[in-house]
Amino acid sequence: MDGGTLxxxxxxxxxxxxxxxxxxxxxxxxxxxxTLYGPLDSSxxxxxxxxxxxxxxxxTPIECKLHVTSLxxxxxLEYTALSYVWGDPExxxxxxxxxxxxxxxxxxESALRHIRKHNEGVLLWxxxxxxxxxxxxxxxxxxxxxxxVFSTARGVIAWLGEESGDSHLAFQLIAECAEWIRGPSDxxxxxxxxxxxxxxxxxxxxxxxxxxQSLGSRPYWIRTWILQELVLAKKVDVLCGKLRLPFADFxxxxxxxxxxxxxxxxxxHAIIPALSLDLLLDLENLEATDPRxxxxxxLGILPPAKEQLLTPDYTKPAEDLxxxxxxxxxxRSGDLRVADCAATSYSTKDASRLPSWVPRWGTLHPRTSLSxxxxxxxxxxxxxxxxxxxxxxxxxxxxxxxxxxxxxEKHDLRIxxxxxxxxxxxxxxxxxxxxSAPIGERSALQGLFRAFSLDTNIFDFKARRRLIPSGAExxxxxxxxxxxxxxxxxxxxxxxxxSISSISLNDLIILFTKDTDDLHRGEELRLLAEALDxxxxxxxxxxxxxxxxxxxxxxxxxxxRMGLGxxxxxxxxxxxxxxxxxxxxxLHPEEDHYLxxxxxxxxxxxxxxxxxxxxxxxxxxxxx
Numbered sequence: 001m002d003g004g005t006l007x008x009x010x011x012x013x014x015x016x017x018x019x020x021x022x023x024x025x026x027x028x029x030x031x032x033x034x035t036l037y038g039p040l041d042s043s044x045x046x047x048x049x050x051x052x053x054x055x056x057x058x059x060t061p062i063e064c065k066l067h068v069t070s071l072x073x074x075x076x077l078e079y080t081a082l083s084y085v086w087g088d089p090e091x092x093x094x095x096x097x098x099x100x101x102x103x104x105x106x107x108x109e110s111a112l113r114h115i116r117k118h119n120e121g122v123l124l125w126x127x128x129x130x131x132x133x134x135x136x137x138x139x140x141x142x143x144x145x146x147x148x149v150f151s152t153a154r155g156v157i158a159w160l161g162e163e164s165g166d167s168h169l170a171f172q173l174i175a176e177c178a179e180w181i182r183g184p185s186d187x188x189x190x191x192x193x194x195x196x197x198x199x200x201x202x203x204x205x206x207x208x209x210x211x212x213q214s215l216g217s218r219p220y221w222i223r224t225w226i227l228q229e230l231v232l233a234k235k236v237d238v239l240c241g242k243l244r245l246p247f248a249d250f251x252x253x254x255x256x257x258x259x260x261x262x263x264x265x266x267x268x269h270a271i272i273p274a275l276s277l278d279l280l281l282d283l284e285n286l287e288a289t290d291p292r293x294x295x296x297x298x299l300g301i302l303p304p305a306k307e308q309l310l311t312p313d314y315t316k317p318a319e320d321l322x323x324x325x326x327x328x329x330x331x332r333s334g335d336l337r338v339a340d341c342a343a344t345s346y347s348t349k350d351a352s353r354l355p356s357w358v359p360r361w362g363t364l365h366p367r368t369s370l371s372x373x374x375x376x377x378x379x380x381x382x383x384x385x386x387x388x389x390x391x392x393x394x395x396x397x398x399x400x401x402x403x404x405x406x407x408x409e410k411h412d413l414r415i416x417x418x419x420x421x422x423x424x425x426x427x428x429x430x431x432x433x434x435x436s437a438p439i440g441e442r443s444a445l446q447g448l449f450r451a452f453s454l455d456t457n458i459f460d461f462k463a464r465r466r467l468i469p470s471g472a473e474x475x476x477x478x479x480x481x482x483x484x485x486x487x488x489x490x491x492x493x494x495x496x497x498x499s500i501s502s503i504s505l506n507d508l509i510i511l512f513t514k515d516t517d518d519l520h521r522g523e524e525l526r527l528l529a530e531a532l533d534x535x536x537x538x539x540x541x542x543x544x545x546x547x548x549x550x551x552x553x554x555x556x557x558x559x560x561r562m563g564l565g566x567x568x569x570x571x572x573x574x575x576x577x578x579x580x581x582x583x584x585x586x587l588h589p590e591e592d593h594y595l596x597x598x599x600x601x602x603x604x605x606x607x608x609x610x611x612x613x614x615x616x617x618x619x620x621x622x623x624x
Contacts, residue, residue: 045148083226158238167215336599374601408558447603452554459544594621
């Protein structure tokens with residue numbers, strides 16, 4: 001046989017073999033599609049649902065089919081939605097979808113395996129498979145419908161992952177907690193975790209407590225998407241391996257089984273009136289792989305009118321999205337707390353791409369607002385004016401205000417609260433205090449005490465009343481402050497080499513009272529001495545102070561006032577009365593504009609109510 005004849009024979013053989021392969025009726029090789037996904041019609045809200053083929057053998061590979069259904073149809077396929085963590089994309093395993101081998105994360109495959117039934121198929125919606133993740137346009141359209149997907153589903157399965165050795169103890173305790181709380185006495189809802197442990201009829205095993213804490217630390221509970229997935233569902237079952245409980249039990253027992261998450265989890269069904277600062281702060285601890293999902297993940301719980309303003313657009317940089325959100329909140333409310341929050345994200349590498357007034361959600365280290373710490377300050381504050389506007393460049397914020405002081409000196413210090421961290425800067429601060437002029441009619445050390453305390457009775461945890469600088473209550477708090485200050489000095493490694501190396505607690509008392517007039521100093525010393533005798537520990541005071549001073553530092557102004565302000569402030573910054581904020585606000589001056597540093601409290605400064613006349617006297621700050 002010559003070469004040409006041999007070549008022809010081989011060609012005929014190959015063609016025949018391929019024809020025979022495609023003719024095998026009933027085998028998987030009959031149809032070999034090249035893609036899983038056809039187009040979806042968004043006008044009738046089409047989605048795909050996954051049908052998991054049944055199997056009596058738990059080790060059998062997962063086989064599925066995709067079906068297209070419309071949420072607008074009266075005959076749409078009833079399905080269950082899956083709420084889960086995708087898992088590590090580098091660790092995958094294989095399933096079969098419509099005859100095509102598909103790689104999915106191990107966590108998703110495990111969920112499908114535990115949801116699969118023995119003798120009937122299961123219709124399930126799981127985003128990683130039901131959405132074509134490679135089609136950006138489809139992904140945006142489906143994300144915009146996520147709220148509807150979860151609210152329309154017959155139910156939601158919250159998949160926590162495989163069981164660990166003690167998961168059964170956690171599920172048992174949560175079920176018992178829920179059953180006990182459902183009892184006839186409403187007062188049980190007010191119980192703190194410790195009270196529950198003491199009062200539950202048959203006690204609580206320590207291993208079960210550890211198990212619930214372990215369950216509560218799983219990655220599932222810190223997903224941004226969990227919010228709408230659980231809030232909008234008709235009903236939710238929590239699945240961990242083979243263990244199952246209704247989410248209603250978890251919601252009832254949430255204060256017992258692990259640290260409370262976002263407060264909205266307590267609601268059975270919640271639509272948020274608007275995308276607010278308080279909502280975003282409440283959810284700041286939740287995580288999203290894509291920073292834009294910190295916003296897009298909330299669309300399902302917004303009213304339709306608000307939801308339409310935030311159509312998912314994954315071609316838009318996160319920085320542009322965050323600017324739009326900050327601008328919308330500022331124009332709607334005039335609340336400059338938005339800008340104050342932005343100051344807590346400066347330490348991130350790419351925060352510099354954002355204007356200083358825009359928070360980069362997911363990177364914040366929020367400090368407790370002064371409004372929460374000092375509810376007595378301008379208690380009836382309500383601005384009649386919105387002093388905010390934007391020009392053609394939407395990255396520039398224009399705000400009406402007035403300069404009322406300047407930052408002269410900032411005390412850089414790190415205090416070893418509760419002896420848990422190194423103490424630095426306390427010695428230098430006290431040395432400067434010793435040389436400082438009085439703050440009004442009181443010593444600089446008294447000014448420092450009042451700034452640390454924010455002029456607030458921090459032992460009054462609920463009411464947080466104003467601390468009047470006189471009387472037993474004031475000196476009781478001052479005594480704890482002096483004792484704590486003395487301990488911080490002893491912890492500062494620079495004490496032995498300083499000019500105050502031999503300082504005593506009595507020296508601090510003298511320094512505290514040195515500028516009080518002679519008529520009142522004796523009484524002040526007596527009250528301090530009595531209060532010091534009653535100090536048993538400083539832990540409660542230091543814990544409260546830790547909250548107030550988180551990401552804040554004491555500082556002095558050019559008018560010799562003491563205050564507590566944001567850690568980013570520096571010499572020469574301006575202290576302003578800005579329209580739209582309850583507290584004085586610190587801005588950093590640049591050549592032709594300002595940068596945000598954040599809110600502050602300054603002793604003796606009471607901001608006046610903004611009137612038409614005062615507004616006309618104010619300048620406009622250009623903030624970038």
